[in-house]
Amino acid sequence: MPFSSLPRPVAEAITERGYTEPTPVQAQVIAAEAHDRDLLVSAQTGSGKTVAYGLAIAETLLQGAEALPRPGEPLALIIAPTRELALQVQRELQWLYAKLGARVASCVGGMNVRVEQRALSYGCHIVVGTPGRLKDHLERGTLQPGSLRAVILDEADEMLDLGFREDLEEILDLTPPERRTLLFSATMPKPIAMMAKRYQRDALRIETTSAREAHADIDYRAMAVAPADIQNAVVNVLRFHEAKGAMVFCATRENVRRLSATLTERGFSAVTLSGELSQNERNHALQALRDRRARVCIATDVAARGIDLPGLELVIHAELPINPETLQHRSGRTGRAGKKGTCVLITPYQRRRHAERLLRAANVNATWEPVPTPDAIYARDQERLMESLSVGEVAEEDLEVARKLLETMSAEQIAAAFVRTQRQSLPAPEELIDASPMARGDREQATREQGPRPGFEDTVWFRMNIGRGQNADPRWLLPLLCRRGHITKRDVGAIRIFQTETRFEIPRTIANKFVDALKRTSGEDDGVIIEPAGDAPTPPVGQLRDRRGPPPRTQLRPNYERGPGEPGGAPRGPSRGPGGPGGPKRYGAKPFNKGGRKPGA
Template sequence: MPFSSLPRPVAEAITERGYTAPTPVQAAVITEEAIGRDLLVSAQTGSGKTVAYGLAMADTLLGGEEHLPRAGEPLALVIAPTRELALQVQRELQWLYAKLGARVASCVGGMNIRVEQRNLSYGCHIVVGTPGRLKDHLERGNLQPGSLRAVVLDEADEMLDLGFREDLEEILDLTPPERRTLLFSATMPKPIAMLAKRYQRDALRIQTTSERESHADIDYRAMAVAPADIQNAVVNVLRFHEAKGAMVFCATRENVRRLSATLTERGFSAVTLSGELSQNERNHALQALRDRRARVCIATDVAARGIDLPGLELVIHAELPINPETLQHRSGRTGRAGKKGTCVLIAPYQRRRHAERLLRAANVQATWESVPSAEQILARDQERLIESLASVEIGDEDREAAAKLLEMRSAEDIAAAFIRAHRQSLPAPEDLIDSAPAPREREQVARPGFEEAVWFRINIGRNDNADPRWLLPLLCRRGHLTKRDIGSIRIFADETRFEVPSALAAKFKDAVRRTAEDGDGVAIEAAGDAPPPADRGRRPYQARPTGERRGPPRGPHRGPPRRRS
């Protein structure tokens, strides 16, 4: 049997759970070489680390006996960086040690500390908690560390990143020196090695996967977009993949709220996870994701740390992670336990090089591609609809209703109505600003309908804070066109050039002439031949007179031109 070396009650529990064979990290921690030793383990996120250290400390908790002693002072302490991860670990250890009658208590921030104090006073075998709350219970005398036989640091690198180093050291200094110390981390930076050197004795180093193998189950894709189009890009990526579960990462709580409002307005069933939520609110959000009442979770890095959601097929980085480790931890929410996942990195045009460096540092091979267009999304919707019809079970009542409909309308009309109803139930895809710089590795290709285009110029450039976000509405209003009728936009220091299909050029000129009075000093005229690539260099330095206000240049074109009343 693959788990024959484990205590019989633990082996039975894990077999009944459906495990037929241990994962690589689980197999590594139950070898004869690892028994009784301190462990320094780095393994892929989602590889079963929680069960792994549960198996590793089973013999230590039993101490050579067949049964656990009566619950009293805890025998094992598990420290995790976040509330969600700590509660998840508690659930895993409860079923793993259920046949041994183990009591597993949790001590996490955001929960009623008096309830935790009462649970500790009743006695327990294992305590799982976050550093701050565990330190609080130790200072109050609620948690007695004198009987600890094992201490586990889960996601140790994240705890150091969050500033818990002093708390961890204070906790470890209070534990018995003869304890086992099991340190688990997805990455192994230098601070982790220093912590291990101080608190571990003759630790066995276990690394079950290489950097390249750690990304094998995740399909990485990267997309460069205009800064104003990031939210629209998120909408289109979600619509194109239609994942059963998706997680979108933002850098701040405010951005989480803003993106959540956008997605909810578009018709997505979304929940949020950020540090400002109470534990009850976070639990409700996670439960909504688990029972499929919500399909999208917008979260900050810290709030989503260690969360394991079944069926999470898609991760979107709406804002670039701050370092390669954060990229790995975010992406590791999908592609877990041998299942495939997709990770999409959305980068503003001006930060593409930074995104490429970030991917290289994380040893990730990503495919750069365009954001899915509305046409591509609708085509994918049609494919999914056809695939879903193959598995639909049709009853007699359905056939009777279909026969009545066929008497009233043709089969083609009924099918078309069905498709229309299906599309209306889905969020509409977004149109993106088509002002992307041409990728270096490809030649510039004209958009359909712009093979023969006329170039125009407007007397607003980079020095006047020209931006497609307000230039497009201005051009459409002045020229009586839609944004689909505006082609490439190239912004220079003192002017901006754009193209209009030759078939609409005359109409555009006439409309611009008639609306000149509403232009507020904005001049639009034909530009002749196609301009050179847009100048993306820095503005030349200009000395300011003493006392001059710093900031964007003031003038009539600092923002969208105002209509005259």
């Protein structure tokens, strides 16, 4: 018997649950060498870690007895990062220890604290909770840690990422020193190793899978799209796979709300999970996914941490995860317990290299492919329809209806009506812009072959003595050219920004007028020199050399950015312009951090 080394009531419970063989992590935690030792375990998500530490502490709780003692002060404490994971752990341990009559209490944020206090006062054997609420009960004196025989940290790396380090240390410092300490985590970063060294004694290190094997049950695919087409890409991926359950990850609560509205409008049955929802709303959302009333869950990283949803076949990263660990935890919602799953990363084409680095860091081999087109989706719908058609046993009343239909319509008409009904129940796929770099290059080549835009068939090239080294940008170059040359932005053609200079074209018909205006405004003290560059083609970047060198950065500020008292400077007092409070101090300032977005809870 695979679980013969376990106490008889626990072995019977797990066998009745349908377990025939232990998973690798379960087999190692119940091995003889792990008996009564501290454990430091890293295993992939969905590998049966919850049941594993339930099995690991069974002998510790019984201590050779046939049954558990009367409920009193808790014997085991399990700490989880999120409410959903803690409640999920409570449900798992309840059936695992049902034959022992164990009483399992939960202490999580968002629930009625008085109900939890009452449950603790009645006595229990195991307490499962989140760090903040457990610390609160310890400070109130309603949770007594003096009898604890085992403490388990589930998803320890996530708790440290969420800032629970101090809470965890305070909780562990209050527990008996002779307790067993078990740390379970999907990844094992340096902070976890440091915590293990401080709070564990002669811990047995268990690592059931290598980093590459951890993704064996997940088929990774990556798709590059135009930034404006990310939501449409999510729609088409969901339609192509038609998974029984799918989870879409966003970085912020606002993006969760926006994507949820888009999918609901398209006809998807979707729910959301984010930190702004109450516990009751989150429970309803999870229950809707479990009983198939909803098929898509849009969530933030923290809200979906540790959630185990049966039948979750597809995970979509609508926004790239911030690091390889987050990628692993997100993707681990599918491909659990030996089942196959699909993970799709949707990335803006300009961030494809970042996505490739992320995948390499996570030891993931992803297949890059285009987003499914409407034609591909309709073809897949037809395949699913043909696969789902099976006659089997037919009731007599159904045959009677079929005969009446055949009396009024042909078999082809009936089949066509059936197909139309099936398609009407499915959301329509979206047409996407082909915005890949190669496609853009093809369009630019086609544009060059078609010739210049009207009015710019004959132009004169001019140069400016500022370039990328001085943070040149068309957003402020165009106004400068219009002011100095007395032209409008429609009179400026192509702009080429190089390292130390910028070149632009002006129609030859107004070139003389432009030059005269430059002479009249040459006295402006902005440090920018504009002069004809000749009619020669613009040289490659590597051949451009500025003989004068870049002007001092202080001379590149426009008038409205100069301080009070400077020639041409702004009047004294607060300014509402770019040089004022909250605005960029010079051209190189970046008021928006496009790459450093912090995910919401």
